[in-house]
Amino acid sequence: MAQPFSRNKVERRTFLKGAALIGAAVPLGGAVLVACGTNEPAATATRPLPAGTIPPDMVGHSNAPTTAAAAAGAPAAQTADGMDAMQKRVVDQFLANTKSPITKGKGNVPLQPVIDNGVKVFNLTMDEVEWEVSPGQKEKGFGYNATIPGPVIRATEGERVRIVVKNNLKESSSIHFHGLVVPNAMDGVPFLTQEPIKPGATFTYEFTLRNSGTHMYHSHHNAADQVNRGLLGAFIVDPKDPAKYPKYDREYIMVLNDVALGFTINGKGFPATDALTAKKGERVLIRWMNEGMMNHPMHLHGMPMEVFARDGYALPSPYLCDTLDVAPGNRYDTIVEATEAGAWAFHCHILSHAEGPQGMFGLVTALIVSE
Numbered sequence: 001m002a003q004p005f006s007r008n009k010v011e012r013r014t015f016l017k018g019a020a021l022i023g024a025a026v027p028l029g030g031a032v033l034v035a036c037g038t039n040e041p042a043a044t045a046t047r048p049l050p051a052g053t054i055p056p057d058m059v060g061h062s063n064a065p066t067t068a069a070a071a072a073g074a075p076a077a078q079t080a081d082g083m084d085a086m087q088k089r090v091v092d093q094f095l096a097n098t099k100s101p102i103t104k105g106k107g108n109v110p111l112q113p114v115i116d117n118g119v120k121v122f123n124l125t126m127d128e129v130e131w132e133v134s135p136g137q138k139e140k141g142f143g144y145n146a147t148i149p150g151p152v153i154r155a156t157e158g159e160r161v162r163i164v165v166k167n168n169l170k171e172s173s174s175i176h177f178h179g180l181v182v183p184n185a186m187d188g189v190p191f192l193t194q195e196p197i198k199p200g201a202t203f204t205y206e207f208t209l210r211n212s213g214t215h216m217y218h219s220h221h222n223a224a225d226q227v228n229r230g231l232l233g234a235f236i237v238d239p240k241d242p243a244k245y246p247k248y249d250r251e252y253i254m255v256l257n258d259v260a261l262g263f264t265i266n267g268k269g270f271p272a273t274d275a276l277t278a279k280k281g282e283r284v285l286i287r288w289m290n291e292g293m294m295n296h297p298m299h300l301h302g303m304p305m306e307v308f309a310r311d312g313y314a315l316p317s318p319y320l321c322d323t324l325d326v327a328p329g330n331r332y333d334t335i336v337e338a339t340e341a342g343a344w345a346f347h348c349h350i351l352s353h354a355e356g357p358q359g360m361f362g363l364v365t366a367l368i369v370s371e
C-alpha cells in the first residue's frame with residue numbers, strides 16, 4: 001500500500017491523519033500493517049539519545065524518549081528527516097500493536113472468583129515481575145498475580161467478597177480498597193488498621209460491597225514505590241439495579257501511572273498501549289483511574305467525552321469535555337459516542353508526558369472508530 005502521506009513534510013497533524021487512514025482499515029483487513037513494515041521486532045539495546053532531547057521533567061523517567069525508534073537504529077533526530085523517521089516508526093509500531101501485541105505481558109485481566117458459601121473469593125499474590133512497558137523497555141515491577149495492572153476484581157453491590165492475598169515480595173505490604181466503604185479493620189493501612197503483611201505471609205480481607213462504582217485496589221505500604229511499580233488494580237462494583245447506570249456498547253478501563261515505570265496506561269507506554277476500538281455509532285464507556293503521582297489531563301481528539309460519575313458517585317449534572325484532568329486517586333466514568341470514523345489520538349495534554357523529539361511516548365493511545 002502506498003504511503004498515505006509524504007515523508008518529507010511530516011508533522012504531527014499529518015501523522016495523525018495518516019494514522020487515521022491506516023487505522024480505519026485496521027478492524028477490517030489484515031494486510032495493511034504488514035505493508036507498512038511494522039512487523040520487525042524492536043531491538044532491545046538502547047543507544048544514548050542526542051544531548052538535550054529529554055524534556056527536563058523526564059530526566060530519570062525511563063520510558064520517555066527511549067523509544068524503540070532510537071533503540072532500533074533509526075536515524076538520530078538531528079535532521080528533520082531523521083526526527084520524522086523516528087516519529088513515524090513509533091506510530092507504525094502502535095498500529096501493529098492493534099493486530100498483535102508488540103510487548104509481553106498484559107494487565108487488567110478479569111479475575112474469576114471462587115464461590116464459597118455465597119462469598120466471592122478472589123485470590124491474589126504480590127509478585128516481583130520484569131515488566132515490558134514498551135518494546136525493549138523492561139522494568140523491575142511489582143504486580144498482583146504478576147501483572148500490571150493487577151487483575152480486575154468485579155462484583156455487584158450487596159455481594160460479599162473475600163480477597164485472599166499472599167505476599168511473595170521481599171518487603172511487607174498491604175491492600176487498600178480505594179473508594180470502597182469497608183469496615184475499618186479491612187481498610188488496609190499498616191499499623192493504623194492492621195499489621196503489615198510480611199514477606200511469605202497471607203492475609204484475608206472480607207467485606208460486603210456497600211457502594212457501587214469505579215474503584216481501585218492498591219498497596220498502602222511504601223506506596224510511592226510499591227504502587228508506582230505496579231501494585232494496583234481496578235475494583236469495579238456494578239450497581240444492584242443496572243437501570244441506574246448508563247447504557248454502553250463497549251467498556252475500557254484506563255489506569256494511569258507515572259514515574260517508576262514511566263508514563264503508562266494499563267502498564268504500557270506508547271507505542272505498546274492498547275488502542276480503543278469502536279464501530280461508528282457505539283457508546284464507549286471509559287473508566288479512568290489515576291494511580292500515579294501527577295495529574296494527567298486526558299484529551300480526546302474528534303469527539304467529546306460525557307463525564308457522568310466521579311469517584312464512583314453519579315454527578316448531578318453530567319457534562320461534556322474533550323480534556324479530563326484525572327488527578328491522583330480520582331476515578332471518572334465517561335462515555336464517548338463514537339460518531340466520527342477514523343483513528344483519533346487520545347493522550348495526556350501535559351505534552352512532556354506524551355510527545356518528544358523521538359515521537360509520541362507514554363500516555364498516548366487512540367480511539368479507532370470503524371465505519
Ligand SMILES: [Cu+2]
Pocket residue numbers: 294295296297348349350353363
Ligand atoms: Cu500526564
